[in-house]
Amino acid sequence: EKALQVFSEMYLSAAGMETITFNAAISACEKGGQWAKALILVSAMARRHIEFNTITFSAAISACGKAVKWEMGLELLSSMSSSKVESNMFTFGAAISACEKHGQWEKAVQLSSQMPMIKVDSNTITFNATISACEKGCQWEQALQVSGEMMQNKVNVDT
DSSP states (O other), rough: HHHHHHHHHHHHHHOOOOOHHHHHHHHHHHHTTOOOHHHHHHHHHHHHHHOOHHHHHHHHHHHHHHHHHHHHHHHHHHHHHGGOOOOOOOHHHHHHHHHTTTTTTHHHHHHHHHHTTOOOOOOEEEEEHHHHHHTTTTTHHHHHHHHHHHHHOOOTTTO
């Protein structure tokens, strides 16, 4: 709350308002479970023509994922290209984790399978979140398949 209060004072004075400042505030919202405020900040960035980056999207997607707003997280991921920001393993990881937290194993698998098609590398986090989503959905065969893909891609299982 204190971080958002300081940010509000800066916002009203327009002092030092740039991408890094907004990203810090969006990350604070994510950590504080304030998904709606995170989205308001993303909208404020757009209104002020402040450049988005992958940190902006990762934090906002994570904020939505920590709430029951996984669908909004997926919308943010989809909107990245129109914002001229390339998705990466971190934005996909945030989206897959949001799906995993809310029992959306099909969406998690779908996102995971999209990554190689758009030349986004997978990492331990994206694979583990996908496997966890499958496990929560009682989809052990799918979890084994994802585990096989992880090994095939030579992703370190222990990290």
